[in-house]
Amino acid sequence: MHKPKFSQHYLIDKTVAENVVKGGSFTPEDTVIEIGPGKGVLTALIAPQVNKLVCLEIDTYLTRRLQEKFKDQTNIEIIETDFLDWPIRNFKSQISNLKFISNLPYSVTSPIIRKALSNKSWTTAVFMMQKEVGERILSGPGSRDYGFLSICTQFYSVPEKLFNVSSSCFDPVPDVESIVLKFTRKKISVKDRAIAGKMFELVKAAFSQRRKTIINPLSDALNFPKTELTQILHKAGIDPSLRPEAVSLVQFLELTRLLANKS
DSSP states (O other), X not given: OOOOSSOOOEEOOHHHHHHHHHTTOOOTTOEEEEEOOTTTHHHHHHGGGSSEEEEEEOOHHHHHHHHHHTTTOTTEEEEESOGGGSOHHHHHTTOSOEEEEEXXXXXGHHHHHHHHHHSSSEEEEEEEEEHHHHHHHHOOTTOTTOSHHHHHHXXXXXXXXXXXXXXXXXXXXXXXXXXXXXXXXXXXXXXHHHTHHHHHHHHHHHHTTXXXXXXXXXXXXXXXXXXXXXXXXXXXXXXXXXXXXXXOHHHHHHHHHHHHHHO
16 A cells, blocks of 8 residues: 655545536636646546646656556646646746646645746636645735735735635545635736745745834844834835734835835
8 A cells, every 4th residue: 555755635525626626617728737636536527627737746656656547538647746846937838828726735835836826827726725824825914824925825816715625535634624725816017026026035024023013124134224214114105113914915015116116
């Protein structure tokens, strides 16, 4: 019996699988990237609905099983690779309508989501993940769950909750509950995309001391005098006495623009 090498939890509930796939609203024109197909539960449901299905599986044993299982389905390509190392830029230039789907590995959920959402060609993504992580993604300013991941995902997309998933729907049974989220890509201006990296650095710095007022961690990170930074914060519509969790994505973006113009 194959023992999971990467702490995988395989979805075994067919109804949940059908509902996850339904969330993708797939069409015969779609190209879909499935990240970590595992034993192919979602794969078998997606393939008849789409033009092309590319499955990226890091586990050698599972890759061989999938290749054997789907060897007669010409629209499925199974690649043994780690999605985080896979050169998606080379692939996406060949297609126009790209969607993602995955039962995400708990240990690398955040980096996978950030890589998927930050590329320019996708339209829709449906990801199942640990419920706690999903709640962080959905949270807004003023929530204790609001932070870097919330801002990063909401910069690139509009996330929405589809449904919760009980731990009993997986084998082996995880210690946590799961949630399925749908992401719809936002149109982002060239200028805003160009400063996205700077904004994320700013957000990370702010939340590195989330219990302090925002001027303190930013002053340390930027090496700015507090008097000068106070003026810039006010111009961005940010009260310097606020904690980072009270500052919106729009305000962080405006602050980044002002700082970029100053440098």
